[in-house]
Amino acid sequence: MKVLLATRNAKKLGELRRILDATGVDVExxxxxxxxxxPETPETGLTFEENALIKARAGVEAxxxxxxxxxxxxxxDVLNGMPGVFSARWAGRHGDDEANLRLVLGQVADVPDEHLGAAFVCAAALAFPDGREYITHGHLPGRLIREPRGENGFGYDxxxxxxxNSRTNAExxxxxxxxxxxxxxxxxxxAEILGEQLARAGD
Structure with a gap:
């Protein structure tokens, strides 16, 4: 089965390929x-789930x-859950990781370290041509530090x-x-859902 990951981000593609390989799900x-x-539909949703579905549905349709x-x-935490769905364009231009990161650090500059709680959040959507849709979630709690460390990863890592942990995600x-x-x-x-669908299709 050929599956589209609706992104041009090579790191995201590599990440999902590694996950699929590790779980043994055989898809291209x-x-x-x-x-x-x-034409890529603008991410106008106000939640991670809405935006993931917008992109998945557009990919299936096209x-x-x-x-x-x-x-x-x-x-x-101290930004009331922001940047949230605006994380990729927090500084005004989509995908400017350095500017986004520096803006967040500036906004929490006067906040005591013990109040720098944060979390990475993800909603992932899988849409099939027959209209079936699935949504899964991920949540990684942690904290911010004052200066960037590490060369791996991307975004706010x-x-x-x-x-x-004692190392940043980028370390x-x-x-x-x-x-x-x-x-x-x-x-x-x-990937588990994909595996189940593949198995069902082979029955």
Missing amino acids: LVGLDDVPPY TGLPTVADDSGITV PIFVATG LTSEEKDAISHRGQAMRAL
């Missing part, structure tokens, strides 16, 4: 750069392929330390991050 995973271009899409971000290996990450949790749950 392709990204948006591997299919004919189609390509006819089962489509996986996720929406994820960081929620900071360099300023986030997961509960029980973890890909395998270590996959094992605990919000996206890893959500994608493993989707």
Whole structure:
């Protein structure tokens, strides 16, 4: 089965490929750069779930392929759960990781360390051409630090330390991050659903 992951982010593609390989689900995973271009629907949802479904449905409609899409971000306690769904464009321009990260650090500059609780949140959607839809979730609690550390990962990884860890997400290996990450949790749950659907199709 060929499955579309509705992203051009090579790191997300690699991440899901590793998760699928580890779970033994035999699908051919392709990204948006591997299919004919189609107009991408703006992420107008106010929740991670809504945005994930918007992207998954658009992928199915345009390509006819089962489509996986996720929406994820960081929620900071003292910012009332923001940046949230605006994480990728918090500084005003989509995908400017450095600017987003620096803006968050500036906004919590006067907040005592003990109040820098945060969490990574993910909603992942799987949509099939026949209208079946599934949503899974992931949640990784932790805290912010004052200065970025680490070269791996992306987004807010360099300023986030997961509960029980001393290293930032950007200091973890890909395998270590996959094992605990919000996206890893959500994608493993989707991989399980994909495996069940493949098994059912083979019956």
